Amino acid sequence: MMARRGVMGVLAGGLALVLGGCGSLFPARYRFRLTVEVETPQGLRSGSSVYEVKAWNEPGMDPSGKVRKWRARGEAVAVDLPGGKTLFALLKTGAHFEDMVGLSMSTLYPAFRAEGYDVVGVARELARADVGEKAEVAPADYPMLVVFGDIAVPRTIELVDPTKLAAAFGSSVRLRAITASVTNDAVTKGIEGRLPWLGSHRGTLIPNPPRLLKDTTPIRLISPSDFSTELYAS
Numbered sequence: 001m002m003a004r005r006g007v008m009g010v011l012a013g014g015l016a017l018v019l020g021g022c023g024s025l026f027p028a029r030y031r032f033r034l035t036v037e038v039e040t041p042q043g044l045r046s047g048s049s050v051y052e053v054k055a056w057n058e059p060g061m062d063p064s065g066k067v068r069k070w071r072a073r074g075e076a077v078a079v080d081l082p083g084g085k086t087l088f089a090l091l092k093t094g095a096h097f098e099d100m101v102g103l104s105m106s107t108l109y110p111a112f113r114a115e116g117y118d119v120v121g122v123a124r125e126l127a128r129a130d131v132g133e134k135a136e137v138a139p140a141d142y143p144m145l146v147v148f149g150d151i152a153v154p155r156t157i158e159l160v161d162p163t164k165l166a167a168a169f170g171s172s173v174r175l176r177a178i179t180a181s182v183t184n185d186a187v188t189k190g191i192e193g194r195l196p197w198l199g200s201h202r203g204t205l206i207p208n209p210p211r212l213l214k215d216t217t218p219i220r221l222i223s224p225s226d227f228s229t230e231l232y233a234s
Contacts, residue, residue: 027056028123047079055123134181
């Protein structure tokens with residue numbers, strides 16, 4: 001019996017070492033709410049969406065022996081404004097890092113860039129953060145803002161300058177703030193109710209983009225996946 005216990009003890013200890021050594025392979029997850037607030041002559045208008053970020057390491061050939069992986073789930077924020085128009089804040093951002101992942105980490109963990117873009121380490125920190133923890137998104141990390149001339153016609157999409165909302169929505173309309181906050185709420189779904197064509201549209205919303213990337217503009221590269229990660233999810 002003691003021999004069996006000894007063997008079991010060794011096995012348990014070995015398993016603990018294996019799991020400990022591979023702990024970084026298990027994903028870290030957190031959720032955050034992105035809220036867009038717009039001031040209008042009729043009062044404050046706002047919209048929000050909840051996203052889930054997942055980050056993990058996989059075995060790799062680099063010196064550290066691991067490769068960082070990440071992804072975000074969720075859909076664009078929609079803000080209904082006076083005059084029947086809707087402002088959309090896309091999953092795509094103007095920053096050089098990975099859209100909603102970079103936006104949330106840079107906002108909720110300000111040392112993200114300074115500490116070397118450690119997506120897995122920061123995801124673990126934010127997974128332990130207090131629900132309700134909130135910060136304002138820096139303009140450099142803003143999501144791309146768009147509006148449709150005719151919401152039923154994808155190709156009528158237009159970029160909106162966050163500093164010049166009045167040009168798209170009328171005088172005295174301005175962006176008040178974009179914030180991110182830690183939450184446990186469910187990932188937002190249902191944007192197809194606003195854009196019924198979204199799930200069936202293929203390719204960019206503006207057809208026939210230039211063949212060379214240098215000849216195009218951001219608006220010509222927007223596709224349905226910039227509105228939702230859930231369109232084709234199984």
